[in-house]
Amino acid sequence: MTAIPTETEGAVAAEPSVDFVVVDVETACSRVSSICQIGIVGFRDGREVFAYETLVDPCDEFSPFNTRIHGISCDHVVGKPTFGHVHEIVDGHLTGRVTVAHSTFDKGALAAACRFHDRRTIETTWLDSVRVAKRAWPDLPSHRLNVLTRFLGVRHKHHDALSDARAAGMVIVRAIDHTGIDLAGWLRPADSKGGPAPKPAADGPLKGERAFVLGQARDGPLAVRLAELGARVVASVGTTTTILVVSDDQPYGRFVQASAPYRKAEDLRGAGSALRILGESEIRDMQGT
Structure with missing residues (x-):
């Protein structure tokens, strides 16, 4: 099993090439910049090839509501790095790659944390696994991550950043297998309307259609x-x-x-x-x- 680097180990040495990475974050309170945990997983050929996880000092308060969701409190992040300290690691994993997240929340949280800690924006190509799941399994009553993992039979600890990242990655893997649409296909907008439709000819076998x-x-x-x-x-x-x-x-x-x-x-x-x-x-x- 691939070893998971901790926040004290930094980035993986000689990190393998990947098809896509998945990121998930947990936040300490209602401010999306208050990241208190980050999980990142890399996938290649449908398999996990590396993982990174760290607790983060959010430099903010912990809301009891958020703590009830993910179980992380201020006591857990004492002595942990701030987002400013781990930005270089996160940026190294994501920049220039396809980055999957389940909904747009994580994208917004990372952007807000970059602004709060005065760090450069992470430049990556985002893919929303919620959008992928809705298109791959349109008849499911919900496309929440815990619902999808039960449906797909994927082991998952909800609201743990590393487990959530792994699960969202498996949603992409299973969707590719289920539909035959490759990663490049999922990155294209579905049924793009494009520009104005061409003007129909005055006559022809399909006139009036x-x-x-x-x-x-x-x-x-x-x-x-x-x-x-x-x-x-x-x-x-x-x-x-x-x-x-x-x-x-x-x-x-x-x-x-x-x-x-x-x-x-x-x-x-x-x-x-x-x-x-x-x-x-x-x-x-x-x-x-």
Whole structure:
């Protein structure tokens, strides 16, 4: 098992390359800058390759409410480093990498702590594992981390920064495995609307159709094909949509039917709509290309 460096050991020597890192923080009170624990885990090829955890003197008061949540009090952080002292370690783990956090709270807390302690902002590419989980398992009643870990069968001690970071990392690993969407795919916005839709041709086999494109922007090449065939490309699936066209490069892989636009289209069809679901190849066939 990979040894977990403590706050007195500093950064890992010869730290391995990673696909992404995960960070979680706990705070002492309602001020988000009051970080009192940090956990960071690195993942490569779906496995943990390093971990870092430290208690932090928040230079702030401890709220009884927060202490009840995570169990950390002022007694636990006596003699521990401040965020200003560990900033270089945290920055070294995160800067220039993809950093996962479960919700945007940790991103905001780190930014606030950097300002409070007069340290440079940590420059990293953020990925919200809540957003990933909602897209991978849309039918779950909640996407809180403790709910997800029970669903996925992942061991987890909620509100412990290191355990939370490990758990959020496993959400990403399992989502990649479940959907077939790789890390780069999760970093792309889902169903990006893009710029204005192309103007439909005055005539064509799809004249009068209102088409939604799943997996490409509404100004992308598939939308252009549809417009050339006379269809009007719309921004979302609704009661007036007549065609849902699934792009060949849509990000959902074999789980495309779990995507929100596809499920909405199926619901409309179940309610009696004549909406058709077509593949990109069928649109190419219409153009004879």
